[in-house]
Amino acid sequence: MNSLIIAASAAVLYIIAYHTYGRFLGRKIFKVDPGAKCPSETHHDGIDFVATDKTVLFGHHFTSIAGTGPIVGPAIAVIWGWAPALIWILVGSIFMGAVHDFGSMMISLRHQGRTIGDIAGTVINPRVKSLFMLIIFFALWLVIAIFGVVIAAVFAIFPESVIPVWLQLPIAIWLGFMVYKKGKSHITYGIIATILMYATIIIGAYVPVNMPEAFGMSSVGIWVIALLIYAYVASTLPVTVLLQPRDYINAFQLCIAMALLLLGIIVTHPPMIAPATNLDAAGAPNLFPILFITVACGAISGFHCLVSSGTSSKQCDAETSAQPISYGGMLLEGMLAIIVIIACAAGIGLGLEKDGTTYTGVAAFNQQYSSWAAAGGLGAKIEAFVTGAANMISGIGLPKGVVLTLMGVFVASFAATTLDTATRLQRYIISEIAETVKVPALGKTHPATFIAVATALALAFSSGGGKGALALWPLFGAVNQLLGGLALLVITVWLARKKINIIFTALPMVFMIAMTVWGMSLNLFSYYADEKWLLFVIGSIITVLQTWMIIEGAVVLAKLRRN
Template identity: 55%
Template structure:
C-alpha cells in the first residue's frame, strides 16, 4: 500500500499547490490580465502565430516539454533511492520548474512572442543575448540530433510501436483539417481520433515492424535520416496542420496512459501485488556519481528543465490566446509532468518488482530491482531506463485485465509519441532562434522559414552522422546534455528574476531563490564533469564543457550587475503589457 499512498499524497499535493501557489503567482507576482493583446492575435499569420483554445495549447505544450525527459530521468535517479527522487520531483516542480516554465511563457507573451535568448538582451544586456544563444543552440542541436536515435532505439526495443506512431500522423492531419478547415467540433473528433489511435496500437501488436539496414547504413542511421526529414516537414507546416492536432491526440494518449497507470496502482496495491522494493535512500550506489549535485541534474524534466523555457518562449507563447490561459498552460503543464514523473518512480520502484525478465528467468520483489539497478552503468543506458519504466508500467496495467503484450505496446507507443513531439518542436524552436539571430545580423535571407529550418536540420544531421552511418554521432556530446539543460534552466530563472525586479518589491525572490539554487547545482556538476573529462582525456567534451562554464559565469556576473542597477535607472517596460 506504500506505493498507493505515495501516489495519492503527491497528486493531492500537486492540486493544492496549483490552486494556492500557482494562482498566487499568477495574480500577485505576474499580474495576469484578461483581454490584453497577445502575440497570437497581434501577429496572427496562420503558420506560427495562431490563437488557440487553452485545452489545445495545453496539449501541445505538455507533450512538447515531456518527451522522454520525465521518464528517463527519474528512472535512473531512483538508483539513489525513491525518497530523495520524490522529494526533488515534488518540490522542484512546484516551486522551481513550474515558476520557470510559466515565467518564460508570460515574459515572451509580453515581448512579441520572442524566444528567451532574444529578450535576454532587454532584461540583462545585449552581450548576454549572444552568450545565451550559444547555450540554446547547443542544447537544441543535441536534442534534434539525438532524438532521431532515441526514437530508433524505442522502435528497436518495441517494434509493435512503429506502426501506430507513424499512423498517428495521418490521423492528426485529418483531425486538423476537419477542425480548422471545416469548422467541426474538436471534442467529438478528438475522441474518434484517440479511438483510431488505439486501434492502430492493437494492430501494431500483431504486425511489429523491424527496420533493416539499407546498404551501408544500419537501422539506426536509416531511422535518423527518416526522422530528420520528418522534422523538417513538420516544422515548416502551419501549426494547425500537424503540430496542434498531433499534440492534442498525444495529450489524450497521456490521459489514457495515466488513467491506466493509476488504475493499475490501485488494483495492484489492493490485491497485494504492489510494494515499493527500491531502497528509500542509497547514498553510494555502485559506480554512480555523488547524489549531490547529480540528483538534480539527472531527474531534469521531472522537476525543472531548461528545454521547457525554449518551448514556453518558442511555440507556446505564439499560440496562447489570452494571458489568463498562461497559468494553466505554463504552470499546470509542469505539475502534470511532475505527476507523470511520480508514476514513473512508482513503476520503477514498485512495478518492476512484480516481474522482471532476465536471462530466461522472471525475478520478483527486491531481487528484480537490484538486478536491474546493480550499478550505475547497468541503469544509465537509454534502453535500460525505458525498459524499466515500460516493464514496471505494463506489470501494473496488466492487473486491469489487459494482455501483457498490449500493455507493453501501449506504453511503448506512449514513449515514442512523446519523443517524436519533442523532436519536431525542438526543430521548430531552433528555426525561431536562428531567425532571430540572423535578423539581428541583418541577414534577411536566413529569416525564411525553409532556409532556417534547413540550417537547423542540416547541422543536427552533421552531428548525428559525425561518427559514421549509424547516426550515433550526438552520443559524443550526450554526457554534456544534462548539465547544459539544467544550466539553461538556471539562466532562464536569472532572466525571469531580472524581469520581476523591474516590477518592484520583493516579488523577484519567487524566481531569484530557485535561480541561485540551480546555478550552484549546475556549476557544481559541470565543474565535476570537467574534472572527469580531463582525467579521462576526453578533449572535445572538456573544451565544450569549459566554454559552457565560462558562459554561465559570465551571464551570472552580468545578471548580478544588472540586478543592483535596476533600482537606479528607469525600469525596462515590456513591449506588450
C-alpha cells in the same frame, strides 16, 4: 511504503499547489491581465501565431515539454533510492519548474511572443542576448540529434510501436482538417482520432516492423535520417496542420495512459521494493549535485522555457490561459515523473525477465539496478519504466503484449513531439541569430530549418552510424539545467525592472545555477582526466558563456537594487 499512498498524496499536493501558489504567482507576481491582447492576435500569421483554445494548446504544450524527459531521469535516479528523487520532483516542480515555465510564458506574452533568449537582450543587454542565443543553439542542437537516436532506440526495442507512431501523422492531419477547415468540435473529433490511433496500436502489437540495414548504414542510422526529414517537414508546416492536432491526440493518449497507470497502481498497489535511500550504489556519482542534473523534466527543465516562450506563447489566446497551460502543465509532468518512480521502484517487482529467468520483488530491482553502469544505458532506462508500467496495467486484465506496445508508442510519440518542436524552436533561434548578425536571408523558414536539421544530422553521423550524438549525452543534463537557471535569471531581472518582489524566482535561480555550475565543473574535470576532448571543449565553451552571462545579469541586478 505502499505505492498507492505515494501517488494519492502527490496528486492531492499538486492540486493544492495549483490553486494556492499558482494563483498567487498569477495575481501578485506576474499580474495576469484578462483583457490584454496576446501575440496570437496582434501578430497573427496563420503559421506560427495562431490563437488556440487553451485545451488544445495545453495538449501541445504538455506533450512538447514532456517527451521522454520525465521517464529517463526518474528511471535512473531511483538508483539512489526512491525518496530523494520523490522529494526533488515534488519540491522542484511546485517551487521551481512551474515558476520557471509560467514566468517564461508570461514575459514572452508581454514581448510580442519573442523567445526568452531574444528577450534577454531587452531585459539585460544585447551582449547577454548573443550569449544566451549561443547557449540555446547548443542545447537544441543536442536535443534534436539525441532525440532522433532516442526514437530510433525505442523503435528497435519495441518494433510494435513503429506502425502506430507513423500512422498517427495522417490521423492528426485529418483531425486538423476537420477542426480548422470544417469547423467540427475538437473534443468530439479528438476522441475519434484517439480511438483510431488505439486501433493502430492493436495492429502494431501483431505486426512489428524491424528496420533492416541498408546502404551500409545500421537501422538506427536509417531511422535517424527518416526522423530528421519528418522533423523538417513538420516544423515548417502551419501549426494547425500537424503540430496542434498531433499533440492534441497525444494529450488524450497521455490522459488515458496515466489513467491506466493510476488504475494499475490502485489494483496492484505494489510496495516500494527499492530502498528509500541508497547513497552507496555501485559506481554511482554523488547524490549532490548529480541528482538535480539527472532529474530535469518532472522537477525543472530548461527546455521548457523554450517551449513556453517559443511556441506556446505564440498560440495562447489569453493571459488567463497561461497558468493552466504552463504552471498546470509542469505539475502534471511532475505527476508523470512520480508514476515513473513507482513503476521503476515498485511495479518492476511484479516481474522482470532477464536471460530466461523471471525475477520478482527486491531481486527484480537489484537485477535492473545492480550498478550505475547497468541502469545508465538508454535502453535500460526505458526498459525499467515500460516493464514496471506494463506489470501494473496488465494487473487490471489487459493483455501484456498490447500493454507493452501501448507503452512503447507512448514513449516514442512523446519523443517525436519533442523532436519536431525542438526543430521549430531551433528555426526561431537561427532566425533571431541571423537578424542579429544582419544576414536575414538565413533566417527565412527553409534556410533556418535546413541549418537546424543539417547540423543535427552532422552530429548524429559524426560517429557510430547515426549514434554520434550520444557521445555528447553526458553534457545534455547539465546544459539543459543550465538553461533553466539562466531563464530564471532573465525572469528575475524582468521582475526587478517592474519593481516586483523577485524572491520567488531568485531563490530557484540561485539554486539551479549553483547545482549546474557544480555539476559542470565535476564533468569537466572528468572529461579532462579521461581525455574526452570533444566533451571537454564544448563543455568549456558553454561554461565560459554561462559565466559571462551570469556576471552580466548580476551586475544589472545590483544596479537595480541600488536604484
